[in-house]
Amino acid sequence: MVKELTTDTKPEIIYPDSDGQPMADNTKQFRWIVTIKENLEILFAQVPDVFVAGDLLWYPVEGDNKTRIAPDAMVVFGRPKGERGSYKQWEEENIVPQVVFEILSPGNTPKEMRKKLQSYDDYGVEEYYVYDPERINFTGSIRVGEGLKTIEEVDGWVSPRLGIRFQLTPETLEIYRPDGRKFLTPVELDQAxxxxxxxxxxxxxxxxxxxxxxxxxxxxxxxxxxxxxxxx
Incomplete structure (x- = not known):
């Protein structure tokens, strides 16, 4: 009689690189996502251990491929630059993205944004910024103690982590680098x-x-x- 051998191997967990959702719902939202992400890339281009990404799936929990977030832009201090299909936190020395940005579109609901805020709060994000380009509305949250707290005076606020300054005008949000240079769109950068x-x-x-x-x-x-x- 031949006895079958059994193993305790578990099936491999797949962490998809896409959640099937579009990066942006309209051209204005897309332009803002690209502008913030690319200017942050430029700002930290000479710093090897700062990773910047846009619309990249972040998996915070090993073994859980259902819990995932896709910030419009995120900055991770302490991780090398390089290509990634997703950000698996346990493969990144368990370093949480410290700064995240969300650009609103008409399709974003208050319930959805509350859920995102709660997720960023739960998983340890230090700074969280939300911009609505249609309403020229900009909000921010910063970690105080164990949780994210609303920044009461966000106009003129300087990010502790990034060193960039946010300035609201009646027409738009302006973002300035520590050296005073303004964040520009890729077209404006090429013109400059x-x-x-x-x-x-x-x-x-x-x-x-x-x-x-x-x-x-x-x-x-x-x-x-x-x-x-x-x-x-």
Whole structure:
């Protein structure tokens, strides 16, 4: 009689990289998500242990592939940059994303946003910011003790973790880097790059003209038997 061998191996748990939900419901929401994520990437580009992501699934609990959150943007201090299909917290030294952003769309309900706030509170997020670009409404929460507390005066608030400043105007939310430079859309960043290159080109052309004048003067002096190096 042959006795069958049995094992106690458990089936592998799959953590999908997508929840099937769209990144954004409209172009305005998408533009804000990209602008915040990309500017944060630029801000921390030279810091190797700061990971920035947009619309990335975060699994906070090992063995639980149902509990997952997808912040519109998140920043994780203490984790290296690099590609990820999702953020599995137990594979990241159990480091919780410290800062998260949500950009509202007309489809977001108050119940949904309360649930997100509770999740971020439960799992240890330090700073949580929500912007509604349709209503120009910006709110923030910061961890005080064991829980997230509303930031009462968020206009002009400076993020303790990021060092960026939030400024509300009647038309929009403005975000400023620690050096005072404003967060720009990718198009605005490209326009600024082009303008800087044009200024550099004009400066180079001016310097070239000055050098040409100096060279002509030196040639005239030599024609008259004068050593330009002695007087220039």
């Amino acid at each position: 790059r082009e303008q800087a290159e044009q200024r550099a080109d004009r400066e180079q052309q001016r310097a070239d003209r000055e050098q040409q004048r100096a060279d002509r003067l030196a040639d005239l002096l030599r024609e008259r038997g004068i050593d330009p190096d002695r007087i220039l």
